[in-house]
Amino acid sequence: MIRSATIAAAFGLGGIVASLFYFLAVPHGTDPVAGIAAHPVWVETKWPFLMDEWGEGKAFQCKAADCGVELNLYVRSKIGFCSSTTGVADDNELERLSDFDFMNGATAALGEGHEITVAWMKGRLRTYAAAGPARTRTTAISIVYNNNSDALIATVILNGRQLDGVEPVVIAFLNEKSMLLWLTNKVGL
């Protein structure tokens, strides 16, 4: 009896220690919240897509070590392609402007979109299941906002469905001074 209790206690204590070790010591690649909140480091990368009608934008990557899950972000403008009066009014308009080609075309919305704000610009964000190049479970987030009739499209690609904390980190990055200066100085907003 005593032996059984000792074994149980040992297992219990071991479990607690293991749990503590897991939560405190092991890097949490599948829990983006902690990593993203602490170290969102975005590094500009080469634009990976072929030339199309909208031309090249900017590409960034935030590694899993910094963001908890690897995030690939592609931002570009579509000049004159948004209604200056209604803006990105609904998910239809978001989808009309989205860069689905960056998601390899195949997409299925994971719920409705919702409103977001980047600096003075309003827009919408919607999440999609997308087929990755290796047919992994790829997730895409399309963020579309507008400055008068000019649309800005940010597409985030990540593996898996670990989405907690991704949105605020991406929106914060889009709000950074360097990104807004790029919009005014290079894109010409």
Place this chain on the structure above:
Amino acid sequence: MLVFTREAIRNSRLFQCSVGVSIALLMFGPAAAQSPKIGDPPESSNMRLVGFNDLQGRSAYQPTVHHQGNRWIAYIGHHGGTDAIAKPNNPLTGQAEFNGTSIVDVTDPAHPVYLNHIPGQEGTYEAGGAQMTRVCDGKALPKGDPDAVYLLRTFGGAAHEIWNVADPAKPKLIIRLDGLKDTHKSWWECDTGIAFLVSGVASWRIRRMTEVYDLSDPAKPVKIREFGLPGQEPGSAGRVPTELHGMISTGPSGNRIYFGYGTNKGGVLQIVDRDKLIKGPKEPTPDNLRAPVIGEMEMSPLNGAHTTYPLGKMTIPGFSKDKFASQRDMVMIVDESLVNECQPGEARQMVWFVDATVEAKPMVVASYSVDEASGNFCQRGGRFGSHSSNESMAPVFLRKLAFVTWFNAGVRAIDIRDPYHPKEVGYFIPSITTATDKRCIKIDGKDACKVAIQSNNVETDDRGYVYVVDRANTGLHILEVTGPARAIAGLPAN
């Protein structure tokens, strides 16, 4: 004998002066061309100004010129007003009115008479006004009032309207088809009443698509079906194909409709069997949307298809001795430039000539563009690039001359008798006036504005007059071709 050595020439005051002038011209010549000034004469070649109307200082879009009894009446659609003047004054009523439709008697083209302004939707620039016009006689429509003349117009982006303009000075509203968004440049067959309305229906995934209507009795519109590219219809998912801009139907005799998708991007020319479209299954499923389509041509994604003007069958001069296919079925596509001063976001927009003899496989065979360096147009201000062509099928210019507006490069007359080798044979760039509105770009986040002509749309009439209207509020210029251009049209020398 006077001999000029190279050294003597280099040291001469004349040479130094000439070099100085040349350098000055190189430095300041383009700058002078950058800024048209009030009082500068129009620039022209083989085109001449006949008459002018300021259109009450309203930004103008589509003109339709209608032979109405013994008169010629121009119906001119307008964009909304500007931030500075949202509701220009109408001197005929003494009221400030939102931009709508100008009605101008152009029977005497040298002295156009402004008859009426029908106000349009509240809103500025593209958000308001009443951009589109088409006109049919009641006696031509199968069930129309024979005493009526009908004006089909948009009301901002929200509706289509039909007015009775039998007395063009006193238009009367007949009906409004509303609850829409982004209505635009429709087509109306006057002999059948079938109308292809560019609309935005809420359930569709696109701003603009086609509503096919029977308007043979304009007072009782009957909707036939909705149409667009597969992927635009309600319930579809993923990438949304390029939105519609407009279409031109050849009616029951030609049984074709040429749809243009895209303005300055992702252009698609779509050739549709008119009969199958009207009589085919109506539910907007992908299969039903594909059923009437005969051929499609994807353009370079860098260009759009604003106007798709069918030229019909043409004997190509260089093929005239060929025993096979010397005659080709040609379509002219005009892109629309949207961006000011050649700024980022847009490639050069121009005119494309498409051989659609094999309708399932149309192919671009030639292009036409204005030489930018000929006028330093990227620095003049506003847009530079094509926008729209005349759409009249009157014999005077058909398959001979095409007129295309080019914003700050005015209107261009193109010899299209050999559509494999189109050639410019004339142009007219109107002078700016005090009414001409500025156009701005951003430099380091701040507005940098210039004033330049923005020739927006053009139409011709059966007599051979050319009507050019300005997007930057300058007004209506009525032109005629002269010299070699006039000879091409077969018009008597002037």
